[in-house]
Amino acid sequence: MRVVIAEDLFLxxxxxxxxxxxxxLEVAVAVDNPADLLAAVTTCHPDVAVVDVRLPPTxxxxxxxxALAARREVPGxxxxxxxxxxxQLYARELxxxxxxxxxxxxxxxxxxxxxxxDAVRRVAAGGTALDPEVVARLLARNPGVxxxxxxxxxxxEVLAVMTEGRSNAAVAARLVITERAxxxxxxxxxxxxxLQPSEDDNRRVLAVLAYLDG
Amino acid sequence: MNGQTxxxxxAGWPAPALAWVxxxxxxxxxxxxxxxxxxxxxxxxxxxxxxxxxxIPGVGRPVRQLAELTRRLSGEWCGVPITSPxxxxxxxxxxxxxxxxxxxxxxxxxxxxxxxxDPATWRDLLWMIVNPCVGAALASGSAAAIxxxxxxxxxxxxxxxxxxxxxxxxxxxxxxAFGFWAAPWLLRGYGExxxxxxxxxxxxxxxxxVRDLAQTRSDTIDAGAAEMRRIxxxxxxxxxxxxxxxxxTLDAAGxxxxxxxxxxxxxLAEARDSSVKALAELRDLVRGIHPPVLADRGLTDAVxxxxxxxxxxxxxxxxxxxxxxxxxxxxxxxxxxxxxxxxSKYARADRVWIDIRYDGxxxxxxxxxxxxxxxxxxxxxxxxxxxxxGTGLRGIERRLAAFDGVLAVxxxxxxxxxxxxxxxxxxxxxxxxxx
Numbered sequence: 001m002r003v004v005i006a007e008d009l010f011l012x013x014x015x016x017x018x019x020x021x022x023x024x025l026e027v028a029v030a031v032d033n034p035a036d037l038l039a040a041v042t043t044c045h046p047d048v049a050v051v052d053v054r055l056p057p058t059x060x061x062x063x064x065x066x067a068l069a070a071r072r073e074v075p076g077x078x079x080x081x082x083x084x085x086x087x088q089l090y091a092r093e094l095x096x097x098x099x100x101x102x103x104x105x106x107x108x109x110x111x112x113x114x115x116x117x118d119a120v121r122r123v124a125a126g127g128t129a130l131d132p133e134v135v136a137r138l139l140a141r142n143p144g145v146x147x148x149x150x151x152x153x154x155x156x157e158v159l160a161v162m163t164e165g166r167s168n169a170a171v172a173a174r175l176v177i178t179e180r181a182x183x184x185x186x187x188x189x190x191x192x193x194x195l196q197p198s199e200d201d202n203r204r205v206l207a208v209l210a211y212l213d214g
Numbered sequence: 215m216n217g218q219t220x221x222x223x224x225a226g227w228p229a230p231a232l233a234w235v236x237x238x239x240x241x242x243x244x245x246x247x248x249x250x251x252x253x254x255x256x257x258x259x260x261x262x263x264x265x266x267x268x269x270i271p272g273v274g275r276p277v278r279q280l281a282e283l284t285r286r287l288s289g290e291w292c293g294v295p296i297t298s299p300x301x302x303x304x305x306x307x308x309x310x311x312x313x314x315x316x317x318x319x320x321x322x323x324x325x326x327x328x329x330x331x332d333p334a335t336w337r338d339l340l341w342m343i344v345n346p347c348v349g350a351a352l353a354s355g356s357a358a359a360i361x362x363x364x365x366x367x368x369x370x371x372x373x374x375x376x377x378x379x380x381x382x383x384x385x386x387x388x389x390x391a392f393g394f395w396a397a398p399w400l401l402r403g404y405g406e407x408x409x410x411x412x413x414x415x416x417x418x419x420x421x422x423x424v425r426d427l428a429q430t431r432s433d434t435i436d437a438g439a440a441e442m443r444r445i446x447x448x449x450x451x452x453x454x455x456x457x458x459x460x461x462x463t464l465d466a467a468g469x470x471x472x473x474x475x476x477x478x479x480x481x482l483a484e485a486r487d488s489s490v491k492a493l494a495e496l497r498d499l500v501r502g503i504h505p506p507v508l509a510d511r512g513l514t515d516a517v518x519x520x521x522x523x524x525x526x527x528x529x530x531x532x533x534x535x536x537x538x539x540x541x542x543x544x545x546x547x548x549x550x551x552x553x554x555x556x557x558s559k560y561a562r563a564d565r566v567w568i569d570i571r572y573d574g575x576x577x578x579x580x581x582x583x584x585x586x587x588x589x590x591x592x593x594x595x596x597x598x599x600x601x602x603x604g605t606g607l608r609g610i611e612r613r614l615a616a617f618d619g620v621l622a623v624x625x626x627x628x629x630x631x632x633x634x635x636x637x638x639x640x641x642x643x644x645x646x647x648x649x
Contacts, residue, residue, distance in 0.1 A: 141522075
C-alpha cells in the first residue's frame, strides 16, 4: 500500500514515515507543502494521502483545502487529515461529497500506532475514520432530544464507535462484546432512528451523520 | 368623492390631509406647553441664582430636572434629541455619564461643588434666562399667530388695542394661516435653539470621550491581566504538571527496563496516556485563547462551528464581504459564544438565529468613515434576560466597549429575546489577517 504524507514539521513527518513503514506500508513520498502534495498525488498514484491541516504558507487550513483539491484532481482519492484540534465544520466539509475514503483524526491518535495504521488502511479501502472527539461532540449536541434519547446506553456506545467508521467486528472488539450482539444493537439503532439498515460501514456513517444533522 | 385610490377618513377627509392638519395642531399644542414650561423656568432660574449667592440646599435638582425634561421633550416633540452634557458625580464609574443615580449619595455640599464646577450647570441657567424670551417666542409663536390672526379678523377694526395692528381681515387670515403652516418648523427651530444651549459642547463631548476611553482602557487592561493569570494557572496546573509527571514516569520506566520489562511497559503506557491528556488540555486552552477555526476561517465559519457544537438548533446567516480586524473578530466571536451559552443555560429556547452583517461607511460616530459590524442573536425562549443584573451580559458589554461596540438587549417576559451587537470597524482584505 502506497502512502503520500504532507506534514510541515520535520519530526512528525519523519516519525509518521517510520511508523507507517514499520507496519509494512510504503511511503511513496513525504512532502511539506500543499503544492508538492498535489503534484505527488497525480504522479505517485498513492492508495491514500495523510495530510496535516496546517501547512504553509499561512499555517491555517491549507492542508484541508489541499486535501479537498487533491480529491477533485484524483476523484475518490482516500485522504486522512490530521489536526491538533478537530472541528465538526471541517469534518462535514471533508465528508460532503459522500464518496467515502475520508479520515479526520487528532494528531494524538498517532500515539497508538496500531490503531492509527488501522485507520489509514480503513481509509485507503474507501472507509471512514472519524475522530472519537468529533463523534462525541456530535452526539453531545442532542443528548435529550429525539430518537437518540431513546437509545439504551449500550446502543449509544455502539452508535459512537460505529460513527467513527468501524466495522461490526471492530466495534465488538472495542466494546468487548460478540459481533452478533453488535449486529443486534446496530439493527435496533437503525430501527429506532428510522434509518435504512446498511451493511456498508461507510454508508451507515453517512446515514447517522445526516440523521444527527437534523 | 375622489375615486378609489384616495383613502378617505370617516369624516370624508383624505387621510394624508388629515394627518397634515393633525400634525400642525399637535405642533401648536406642544409649542404652547413648551412656552408654559419656559415661564416655569424663570422662577426656578431666579431661585437658582439666589442659591449661588446664598447656599440653599436642593435647588440644583429642579434646575437639572427641568433641563432634562426640556431635553426629553425636544427629542419627542421637536425631533431634536439632546444628550445630557453633565459631568459624572465625583467617585462614580466614569462609564455612567450624566446625573446618574450615584449623585443621590453625595452630601449637598459635595453636590453643590460638583454642580458648580460643571459648565453644563451654567449653560442650564443661561438657558433658563434666555428661554422665556427667545424659546417661548419660538415655541408658542405659531399658536400666538393663529390666535392673534383669528381675533384680529373677528373683532371690528380698531375696537381694541389687540386688533389695531391688523388693519384688514385678510391680514388676519394670512397671519393665522402662516402660524398654522409654520408650527412644525418653529417647533423644530425651538429644538435646535435648545440644543445650542442644553446640548453637549464639543469640549464636553471630548471630555466625556476621554473619560470613556480611560475607563474602557483600564477595563481592557484588567481583563487582559486576568486572562493572563488564568492561562498561567491553567498551564501550571494542567499541561505543565502532566509533563513533570510524564518525565518521572519515563524515568521510572527506564530504571525498570532491565529488571521488570512488564512493569516498564505499563509505565510507558501510562506516560503515553498522560501526554494525550496534556495535549487535550492544551487544545482546550488554545480554544479559549484564540479558537483555531477563527484564525483559519474568520468570524462566519467560527460562528458556524459554534452553532454546530451548540445543543440548540442554531441558524447562521452572514453577509461579510471581508474579514474584520483580528481583535474585533475575536471579541465578536467570544461575545456570540457567551450569548449562545447564556441562551442554552437560561432561555429554555429551542431555536436561535444568528445574523452577521456589515454596514459600510454608515457610522457617523467617532470612527467616521468606517462601517459597523452588526450581529443579532435571537432566540425563541422565555425572555426576561436582564443586561443590568447578568454579569455575563455586563462582561460582553465591557468586552465590546474596548472597540466602542455596544450590546442592546430586548427581552420581554415570555420572549423572544433579541440581542444586537454593533462594533464600528473597518474590514480588511481576506488575505491580511490570515497569518
